Amino acid sequence: MVEGLVNLSGTNQNLINFDEAINLILSLKRYIVVKTKKITLNKSIGRILSKKLITLCDNPPVDISSMDGYAIKKRDCNKEKILKVVDESSAGSPSKKKVLNGQAVRIFTGGAIPFGTNKVIIQEDVKIISKNKIRITECNNSENTFIRKKGTDFKKGNLIERYSILSPRDLLLFASMGYGNFEVYKKLKISILSVGNELLQPGQKTKRNKIYASNAYGISSLLKKYSCKCEILPISKDTILSISKNLIYALKNSDLIITIGGASVGNYDLVKDTIKKMGGEFIFEKVNIRPGKPTFAGILNKIPIIGLPGNPVSSYVCTQLFVIPLIEEIFNLKPKNFSLLSVHLDSDIPANGSRMHFMRGNVFVANQQKIVSLKKEQDSSLTRTLQESNCLIIRPPFDLAKAKGDKIDIIKLI
């Protein structure tokens, strides 16, 4: 038996609770080694930094002007004073003159502050008398010298860490630090396998008694946002042969395998049987939650495998509940998924039974309060209500009935 794995049988006695399941899922991290690669700046959006960055320069690189005007000595800042303009300094083209008393340098935003000056007088406060002469018309002796000090933004050698998916503003910062490329984690390779005689590929002609294999598309596009590269395998029939053929392919090409469907207790649920026959072991086989009771996880040939239920809502919700936290763990991301929000109910809801329940709902703001509205239909086959919802209302086991206006915890659907 693989170290640290428990071999549970398929009976209800082995139903584990949500927190246990999450901890077991996170333990799968040890089977996954993600490699890193250099990536160019303009391809790095949505990727994840694999190590700290060190700033390569000071920003600003020297003291610079924050306005268009004239660089002068503070002591020359007197109303009606006439100054001789001796040079010019603009962004990228600094003046090399040393400025003396009674002299000024024409300066533009971003221009280096010339040697000998310590203030910029803005051009609105100056009158040009002749080609090389200005008169100070307004002399604001405030603290503001309109000088941006070298290194105000960041200094060379500063360490920058990120535990989140790189955002546009991260790239802006890395670019201004001088990085044209840097190291990120390679994408996690995930194979997604849908199982079921009833399944048609989207795009095929409708057939009586058949439904479209939609789950894989929702899940793969969600995982794409988390630096994963998903391959949707051909649909498996409900036979050990068909399932094992796909699994053999997946084992060669994946860091993680996700199966969809074929995981409940009916006679025709063959995914777990196939995994067992192929030498796989489970860390859990069902979880005391709704939707998602048939979710399982295990190891097959050293590759982690997560089994999601066949109903679209269950599989999507369980991707958010189980797969995303594992990916956050693998990539060292700060977990964002379970930031609970406490909001007000807009209707009464009955007590919950013994299973933890994640109910679809809509959260919105009204009268400066966050309100959640429970979806009337909670059937886990309904893709439309999933699309229309924006959150999951969390009902722990035996949660008491709640009344309109009471507070309740939600998580946002991603």
Add this chain to the structure above:
Amino acid sequence: MVEGLVNLSGTNQNLINFDEAINLILSLKRYIVVKTKKITLNKSIGRILSKKLITLCDNPPVDISSMDGYAIKKRDCNKEKILKVVDESSAGSPSKKKVLNGQAVRIFTGGAIPFGTNKVIIQEDVKIISKNKIRITECNNSENTFIRKKGTDFKKGNLIERYSILSPRDLLLFASMGYGNFEVYKKLKISILSVGNELLQPGQKTKRNKIYASNAYGISSLLKKYSCKCEILPISKDTILSISKNLIYALKNSDLIITIGGASVGNYDLVKDTIKKMGGEFIFEKVNIRPGKPTFAGILNKIPIIGLPGNPVSSYVCTQLFVIPLIEEIFNLKPKNFSLLSVHLDSDIPANGSRMHFMRGNVFVANQQKIVSLKKEQDSSLTRTLQESNCLIIRPPFDLAKAKGDKIDIIKLI
């Protein structure tokens, strides 16, 4: 002069306010015709639907069971009743038998409800007596028949519209509706041109008095999320020749041109001069906001052109304030950008002057309230404070001083 354009000169008298600028920017839509293309389902995440979709099937396609159990007639649902199991129905493999009184069909989740039955009794409420005989042990005569009615999720011929960027749950729904491909807008082609003698390409070695051209990378990765394909052009020197060379290339390859830098009133700000020389016209040349006063917009050779200031914070903020709303308009998206949030200040702030001010801040939740904390440094060259902020605090012209705890409007930084 191009129809509908006003030709403003470059003086302060032509400073327009924010609302006027937004309206003028949105009017640029008429110069942009976005084409459409067919796209396969698994490439469509982040794209935008160009027309309504019609559902191609009912979901579920027939009445199906929501549980594993036995399909029976309601009238046979009596405790201790013995029924003969005459067939089997599973997802994709329906029973074709007509069920008579005293008979049952073994059924699995997703299996079609056999003709003659109108209830599913779950397997936990049944005892198997022999191969073909069951006894009902528990008879819950509740409303719940465990039957999912044909078309509960959606019916064939339903119209689906989306005025947002396609999400994973959208794709899940479209897949379950039977779509393998559908029509989306082609990506908007945007050229981004940074101008300035002081600019280095990120990745180049640091040089005294030079700074990295970071803005284009932040802006292009932000626009990528809005179905835009950005090309970052080589950096232009502060010469009409260098700028016009890039603009000539951009005119051939873009739906929209964005310039960065070279737009304030200094002698070395040549972008607007170049555009004028090339026959371009402006719809506005500066806006009474901070950051972002030098922002301009116009038309060059029938291609809209937006000029953003050179400071990183200004250019990023103005992309959110001006470019994103134009893109939302072009793609018929529901504008999400200006959903104001009213939150509490965590410190006093002084009165605002005559310029509308978008101040960087951080919004967070504490004691069930949304609180905003103003960044101490508001200098528009600081990329680090931009990266660390998550919202913009909105100060209309002449907004009065506010005290800690007062409410104030913010928008989230994207």
